[in-house]
Amino acid sequence: MASSLSPAPVPMELHVLNREKLLKSIRQHLTDTSRPLNGFVFLQGGDEQTRYCTDHIELFRQESYFAYLFGVIEPGFYGAIDIATGKSILFAPRLPAEYTVWLGEVKPLSYFQEKYKVSMACYTDEIAGVLLDQYKGSGKPLLFLLHGLNTDSNNFSKPAEFEGMEKFETELSTLHPILTECRVLKSDLELALIQFANDISSEAHIEVMRKVRVGMKEYQLESMFLHHTYMYGGCRHCSYTCICATGENSAVLHYGHAAAPNDRTFKDGDMALLDMGAEYNFYASDITCSFPVNGKFTSDQSLIYNAVLEAHNAVIKAMKPGVNWVDMHKLAEKVILESLKKGSVLVGNVDDMMVERLGAVFMPHGLGHLLGIDTHDPGGYPKGTERPKEPGLKSLRTSRDLQQGMVITVEPGCYFIDALLVPAMENAHTSKFFNREVIDRFKDFGGVRIESDVIVTANGCENMTNVPRETSEIEAVMGGASWPLNKK
Structure with missing residues (x-):
């Protein structure tokens, strides 16, 4: 039987709204707890996995919290939201030239910025420099990382890691409950x-x-x-x-x-x-x-x-x-x-x-x-x-x-x-x-x-x-x- 349906359009505005929803909630939480409205929400997307020791790559599916905020279908990305300005930043992996031969066109950063409706797109090897450059507060910038219990699986979400992390303060308790609650009610x-x-x-x-x-x-x-x-x-x-x-x-x-x-x-x-x-x-x-x-x-x-x-x-x-x-x-x-x-x-x-x-x-x-x-x-x-x-x-x-x-x-x-x-x-x-x-x-x-x-x-x-x-x-x-x- 053929179908009367056709795939529904997927507006990236959906993920823009999700980021705005989180930003509003985390700003309110920081205000209620008398904390400064600065720092970054910072998440690491999913990575491709091979089948045990082989080069067989399993079909990739994005980590869910990252998908909720950014809608990114590709592996190896990071994402940040500047709490002070609301600016959203995607960090894409810097791909080698031979990627084009085996896996297709290497997209420019402008492609990801436009596709995912973010304020900026940079490379993952630039994370520390970009975030330090964007930060307007005093002292070390604070990163709100995702870490908390999934009560269905009894597993913990994995907080982001990147080179240069020692230049930042990190906080593990605030983001997970707020972002989880954002996901409960659907737009x-x-x-x-x-x-x-x-x-x-x-x-x-x-x-x-x-x-x-x-x-x-x-x-x-x-x-x-x-x-x-x-x-x-x-x-x-x-x-x-x-x-x-x-x-x-x-x-x-x-x-x-x-x-x-x-x-x-x-x-x-x-x-x-x-x-x-x-x-x-x-x-x-x-x-x-x-x-x-x-x-x-x-x-x-x-x-x-x-x-x-x-x-x-x-x-x-x-x-x-x-x-x-x-x-x-x-x-x-x-x-x-x-x-x-x-x-x-x-x-x-x-x-x-x-x-x-x-x-x-x-x-x-x-x-x-x-x-x-x-x-x-x-x-x-x-x-x-x-x-x-x-x-x-x-x-x-x-x-x-x-x-x-x-x-x-x-x-x-x-x-x-x-x-x-x-x-x-x-x-x-x-x-x-x-x-x-x-x-x-x-x-x-x-x-x-x-x-x-x-x-x-x-x-x-x-x-x-x-x-x-x-x-x-x-x-x-x-x-x-x-x-x-x-x-x-």
Whole structure:
């Protein structure tokens, strides 16, 4: 299927606005803490990496904070923002003459200055001299370097390093929390890129639905998705490694990694759980669709699928500024537990199940996460906030109250995972809730996840993802119907 979409234009003004947003925030912070409004924000971009000891260069993708501020696609750059004047400076690597033979034209500094809308462009071997020349304060110039914890990965961002750094004072605590908070709320220009990534990814998911046939390999579904997003959307990067799980694999939350490489041959009667999202100009999408590979839901598949869909829809209906994300997770859990009770999978009082954290047995992951330049965008746990410790809730990637301008995924799921079910069915506090005869029917079921990317608006939210969700819609599209269904 050809696409009705074409790659969206990428205005560099987006990154100019991001720099202005940071500058305003850091100036306000310095004023509030009675510190002088001078020095430089200074970041190091990413470098190309080779495959171990070989000369095979892995496909480069820019470091995310640097991408946010400068939009630079090339490796080896540095960037500075003069806090006193607002002047932005890019530092490009000085390339050897033979670069032209092997890798193409050596661009002049004026090219980078114009392309990335910065005040100045210089070479990386000039960093110390240029910054000292620009500085109008007294004493050693202060560099605000990026160093802080990513609460999703538990890794620290790496502060910049360059020759001549001893001529500057450096500060490691101020920049990271301020720049991270800038990334939490998206501008209209950022939203346009996230929407395009959603549009092309939604289209690709539908294309996969239509082409699925019993007997295929999981990696063929991944291939179809990647082809569509690259062919029609210009998306060279995926937001993350595709999860193409079928049958019992759909209960493996992060399936698709090197040790489980989307290589199963799926069978008639399997459910598929496809978690795939394209990245466009650094900005991510993250979409999950679940459906029967033969195109027709069984009663058991409908029961679990609709439990998750009702949770997905209930959360989106309740989302608005001021709503707490932990409460949204609990809402999703409760809706799923109520559906499982209605379907006789569980018995007993749902409120009692919630007290015993039974929802975490069926949905051990968090409800969703912030989305932007990273699939798991930073800012989920600002300094001073604590991660919940209860089962299920401890996996939440944020516990924040929603704010207008946040983009967050809504991805409830229901899985039948022996490693969680067996202990819960043997536990004195939770065993009474299980209808063992019915549970046995779902032993090799796997799981269902439904994931959409949602923008928080002034009075509610908007779903940026556009794929079939109702069972009747999925069956119609898998049977060849156009999407949306009323489209001629």
